[in-house]
Amino acid sequence: MNTGPAPADTAGASSLKRRFERGVKSLTQGRLGRAAVIALPYSWLLLFLLLPILIVLKISLAEIALASPPYTPMLQWAEERTLALQVHIGNYAYLWQDPLYVGAYMNSLKVAAVSTVFCLLIGYPMAYGIARAPAGWRIVLLMLVILPFWTSFLIRVYAWIGLLQGNGLINHLLLSIGLIDQPLVLLHSNFAVYLGIVYSYLPFMILPLYATLVRMDLTLLEAAADLGCPPWKAFLTVTLPLSMPGVIAGSLLVFIPAVGEFVIPDLLGGPDSLMIGRVLWTEFFSNRDWPVAAAVAIAMLAVILIPLLLFQRVGERETTRER
Amino acid sequence: MTGRRSFWLFTALAFGYAFLYLPIVTLIVYSFNDSRLVTVWGGFSTRWYAELFRNEQILSALWLSVRIAAMTATLAVILGTLAALTLVRFTHFRTRMLFAGMVAAPLVMPEVILGLSALLMFVTLEQAIGWPPGRGMTTITIAHVTFTSAFVAVIVQSRLSQLDVNLEEAAMDLGARPWKVFFVIILPIISPALIAGWLLGFTLSMDDLVIASFVSGPGATTLPMVVYSSVRLGVSPQVNALATLIVVVVATGVIIAGWLLHRQARRAGR
Known part of the structure; x- marks a missing residue:
């Protein structure tokens, strides 16, 4: 990027000319540098994030075929060298008509919404407690919230299998104190799915709540x-309204990923805990029906698009306010 | 603060932390259980650790995951930092909304969608231009970089927006070029965020099951894929031992980071 003599070398030239040259140079360099900074992440995201989603959209409009890859092409050379556009909306009609899919969507939304409410009920008092703790303690308490998040997600879900199963720790405990006569069915149930989601996503709720609560002006109270x-x-008229940005950010961070959750319903849920992420997985890996899996993905995106846009709005407002 | 209120807050915190930590503690305790059964305490033993270290499948999957995670974290720090710089410094350019949306999307997008879309793109690309040839370590790394760089961008962005713009302007006025300003002024100041971002990228990549399952190919089995297939069959003491080791490593890291932060805060306060 360094072309031409440096300003110090042009000692003979007039200072005005020098200054002009430097101005031009820094302008073009600034632009070039700026383009380079933007171009790399921009093109990566276009190629590996946006393009894939467009491809999913395309394949959701194809038909399953005995080929490799297993779907019909969208554009095909028909007879007499005309390009035929094949668009097949049968997959979406199929999703809409089959109660399995509609039920799975509804169940996913319900599970995600209920889990979000429970995360809020458990997370708000915790975030409040941390934010009002003595300053020296805050960092320790916060670290303790973040620590489980850094350990493996899969292993934290797995931990509940040992606790919940028929001969697991919880049943063992309840039996030994005589509260129940025979083991409860806790694992492979909807209850276990709720528990798993609340447990795994709780840190995502606490952190944004803490961030808003700790910034709050206590003299208002x-x-x-x-x-x-x-x-x-x-609390109701001052603290709660002021912490609303945290409530919204935390709820979205729990709700949106929970809608598409696969691991938790698969490991902790029963055969009736159908969630849309699990349906997509089965459609793809077991049935090998790529077009239907793609249609499920597009329909899922459509469902979470509104909360997704909301999330971006909140994030944008947050960054502009910080600046 | 009144006594009654702090009592309630203390109870809420105690309950919350018990909820967060009891499952992890039971995992650790039962990793030292001699018996294969969960409820039967067969005495203290480290036999599951010995078996874990002899398990070729787990060890080779661990090595693959570590390589993918290191590569992912490095690339994600570069991309995420550039994305954060773009978002913080260049507030006005066309399609900025699209860019901001694409940066934030992986934070909340369900993993099944990220995995499926990445796989379908790799298949389409391979058909069209013959790259990437098959699927494995490269495709997993690319897909991981895409979603982890969003997390890096968030961390770096919050650090950058706290940065004093005067420092940069002063450097520019003294004749420093933009790239020099970046390497001499900005980079040292945001380096804690870059380290945090690298560690987070490494952890997220090590931990990912769903995306890796979609974009992986024959022969490329990562650690979460091995753990998942063994966990589906029920409780396995070797997984408990593995979990304990992960918790020990992570806790050590977090304690060191906390200590460094604490020291830094104290020095800044002085």
């Missing part, structure tokens, strides 16, 4: 108390 406002009312 003092002012409310001085004016005779009881603590519960001050």
Whole structure:
């Protein structure tokens, strides 16, 4: 990038000319550098994130075929050298008509929504407690929330198998204190799926909540108390509204991935805990029906598109405010 | 703060941390159980660790995962930092919304969609231009870089937006070129974020089951894929031993990081 003599070498030239040259150079360099900085991540994301989704959309409009790859091409050379466009919407009609798929979608939304509410109920008091703890303790308490997130997700889900199964620790405990006569069916149930999702996604709820609660101006609460406002009312009218950005960010960070969750319903859920991520997996790996799997993915994207856009809006507002 | 309220907050915290840690603690305890059964305590033993270290399948999968994760983390730090720079410094360019959306999307996109779309793209590309030849380590790495660089971008972005713009302007006024400003001023200041981003990218890649399962090929079995297939069959003491080792490594790392942060904060406070 370094072309031409450096300003110090052109000692003989007039200072005005020198300054002009430097201005031009820094301008073009700035532009070039800027283009280089933008181009690399931009083209990577276009190629490996956006293009793949467009390809999924394309394949969802194909038919399953005995070929490699196992679907019909969209563009085909028909007779007399005309290009024929084959668009097949049968996959979407199939999804819509089969109660299995509609049921799986509805169940995914329900499971994700209920889990989000429970994450909020458990996570809010924890985030509040951490944010109001003595400053020296905060970093330790926060580290303790983050630590499980850094250990393997798969292994944390696996831990619940040992706790929940018929001869597992929880049943053993309940039997030994005489609360139940025979083991409860805890594993492979909807209850286990809820538990697994709440457990795995709790840190995602606590961190954004903590971030908003710790930034809150505590003198507002003092002012409310001085004016005779009881603590519960001050919480509802001051703290809760001010922490709304954290509530929304945390809820979206739990809800959206939970809708498409595969590992948790597969390992902890029963045969009736059908969630859409699991359906997609089966459609792809067991039935090897790529077009239907692609259609399931596109339909799932459509369902989460609204919360996804909301998430981006919140994120954008957050960064502009920080600046 | 009144006594009653701090009592409730303490209870909430105690309950929350118990919920977060009890499953992990039981995993660790039962990794030292001599018996194969979960509920029967057969005495203290380290036999599962010995078996784990003799398990060729797990060891080779671990080695593959480590190589993929190191490569992923390095590339993700480069891409994520550039993406964060773009988002923080260049606030006005056409299609910025599209770019910001693409950077944020992998944070919340269900893994099954990321995995399926990456696989279908690799298949299409291979058909069209013959690259990538088959699927394995390369395709897993590319797919992992795509989703982990989003996390790196978030970390670096928050660090960059705290940066004092005056420092850069001063350097520019003194004649430093943009790339020099980046390497001499910005890079040292954001280096903690880059280290955190690298570690997060490494962890996310090591941990991923879903995306790797989609884009992997014959012969490329990562550690989570081995763990998943053994866990599907039920509780396995070797997985408990593996989990314990992972927890020990991660906890050591987090404690060291916490200590460094603490020291840094104290030095800054002085």
